[in-house]
Amino acid sequence: MPATTLPHETSRQFITDGGMETYLLFDRGVDLPEFASFPLIETETGRTELRDYFEPYLAVAKEHDAAFILETPTWRANPDWATKLGYDAERLARVNSESARFMRTIGEESELDDWIVSGAMGPRGDGYVVTDLMTAREAADYHRPQIAALAAGGADVVTPMTITYADEAIGLALAARELGIPAVISFTLETDGRLPDGSELGDAIEAVDAAAPGAVAYFMINCAHPTHFAETLPADAPWLSRIKGIRANASTRSHAELDEATELDSGDPDDLSGRYRDLRQRLPELSVFGGCCGTDSRHIAAIGSAIQSA
Numbered sequence: 623m624p625a626t627t628l629p630h631e632t633s634r635q636f637i638t639d640g641g642m643e644t645y646l647l648f649d650r651g652v653d654l655p656e657f658a659s660f661p662l663i664e665t666e667t668g669r670t671e672l673r674d675y676f677e678p679y680l681a682v683a684k685e686h687d688a689a690f691i692l693e694t695p696t697w698r699a700n701p702d703w704a705t706k707l708g709y710d711a712e713r714l715a716r717v718n719s720e721s722a723r724f725m726r727t728i729g730e731e732s733e734l735d736d737w738i739v740s741g742a743m744g745p746r747g748d749g750y751v752v753t754d755l756m757t758a759r760e761a762a763d764y765h766r767p768q769i770a771a772l773a774a775g776g777a778d779v780v781t782p783m784t785i786t787y788a789d790e791a792i793g794l795a796l797a798a799r800e801l802g803i804p805a806v807i808s809f810t811l812e813t814d815g816r817l818p819d820g821s822e823l824g825d826a827i828e829a830v831d832a833a834a835p836g837a838v839a840y841f842m843i844n845c846a847h848p849t850h851f852a853e854t855l856p857a858d859a860p861w862l863s864r865i866k867g868i869r870a871n872a873s874t875r876s877h878a879e880l881d882e883a884t885e886l887d888s889g890d891p892d893d894l895s896g897r898y899r900d901l902r903q904r905l906p907e908l909s910v911f912g913g914c915c916g917t918d919s920r921h922i923a924a925i926g927s928a929i930q931s932a
Contacts, residue, residue, distance in 0.1 A: 628738060628779060628804060629691070629866055629910050630839040635929060637683045638691035638740075638869070639676065640913030640922055646671065648886035649918065656706050658698035663721050673728060678919035680732045686926040689736035691910065692729050694721040697744040697783060700768050715771040722775025740806070741772030741780040743794070749784035749810060749845060750877035752819045758833060761793020766801070769794075773803045783808040783869070783914075784845045787819040788826040795834035808842035808869065813876050815854030823851070827861045840907070842867035845914045847874045847889075848897035855904045867910030868901060870894065872917045880915060888916045895924035899932045 629636050643659050646652040652662070652671055662668025672695060683690040696718055698704070704714045722739055729737040746764055747753045756764065769780050780803055782794045791807045798805035809817055809826060817826055827841050841864045843851060848870055855862060872889035873880060880887075894917075902908050911929060913921050 628839060630804075633909065634736070635686075635688045636691050636910045637679065637686065637688045637922060637926055638693055638910065638912035639679045640917035640919065641872070641915045642675065642693070642695060643697070644886055644915045645918050646675065656698060656703055658703060658707060659695035660699040660717050660721060661707065662695060663717050663724055669724060672724070676728055679922055680734060682919060682923045682926050684733055686930050688926065689738070690729075690732075690734055691912070692725040692737055692739050693742040693781065694718075694725050694740065694772065694777065695742070696721045696768070696772065697742045700744065700746060700765065702746055711767065715767060718768055718771035719775035722772050722777040726776050738778040739776060741769070741775075741777035743768060743772075743780055743782040745782070745785055745790060749786065750818060750881060752786045755787065756790055756793065758789045758792035758796060761790045762797040762800070763793075765794050766797040769797050769801050769803065773801055777803065779804045779806055779839060781806040781808060781842070783842070784810045786810060786817055788817075788821060788829040791826065791830045792833045795830055795837035799834060799837035804839040805837055806840055806842060806867070807838050808844045808867070810845040810877075811843060811851045812846070813850045815851040818877070823854075824856070824859055824861045827864050831864070840864060840866035842869060842910065844869035845871055845877075847871045848894070848901060849874050852897065852901060852904065862905055863907050865905050866907050867912070868898060868908065869912040869914045870898070870917070871915045872913065872921060873915065886916055888918070891921040891924040894921055895928035898925045899928040902929070902932060
């Protein structure tokens with residue numbers, strides 16, 4: 623059965639997966655045009671890859687008696703990216719809904735008592751570079767169809783990740799609130815701890831909460847290594863309590879360096895897990911632990927052990 627409470631409603635720890643696209647592409651050799659994993663939902667071979675991908679993560683959650691967040695493979699499943707792959711609006715809505723349904727099937731077949739399905743979303747543009755800025759209302763209109771499709775498929779929450787500026791986050795939050803589904807906003811940060819548009823993390827969180835009160839269940843940080851932002855988190859700032867999740871990169875490289883890399887940098891799982899443990903001292907509400915680029919089940923297992931020991 624799925625969890626009866628969501629991460630922001632309980633103190634229980636939640637584990638999620640690592641860097642899905644980087645693992646499938648570099649470690650499994652799966653072809654991912656435009657770095658998109660959502661087309662895997664449309665074939666039996668693709669669904670088998672996804673089942674195999676989640677299996678070790680589910681085992682980690684069971685070992686550590688943690689709840690699990692099943693993220694849909696839909697980070698790239700928005701109109702701009704899907705159009706490049708030949709998807710029209712109807713087919714795109716269908717694959718988003720089917721992704722959520724398939725994650726529910728995986729959860730139901732697992733041995734876990736507590737799990738939820740999160741509809742993963744991404745920015746309209748590149749996850750590293752700020753281009754084609756939208757107003758909050760434009761962002762709401764743009765992202766609303768994907769949110770609706772994920773909700774129709776049974777997602778418990780939607781989680782836009784690698785968001786690079788506040789107005790897109792505000793639009794996402796507003797659209798989710800209009801559709802009656804909780805939103806989790808995950809910002810990405812550069813090596814100086816700032817968003818790619820140069821804004822401070824705290825300013826972005828406060829701007830979203832002010833413009834869309836009650837719409838965001840909690841915030842996360844993803845696609846950045848802890849060394850990029852840990853020391854920039856001010857002590858006792860009220861907005862720190864709004865951060866409940868971290869999905870860090872394995873690599874300490876900058877986004878620009880990762881863009882140019884031809885080989886996967888999987889970093890050091892033990893070092894990364896220790897940094898997650900340290901982040902718990904800086905982020906009082908931190909309870910969602912996963913990974914991003916370069917991470918796999920080894921990293922999440924190490925993180926699970928470090929958090930449990932702490």
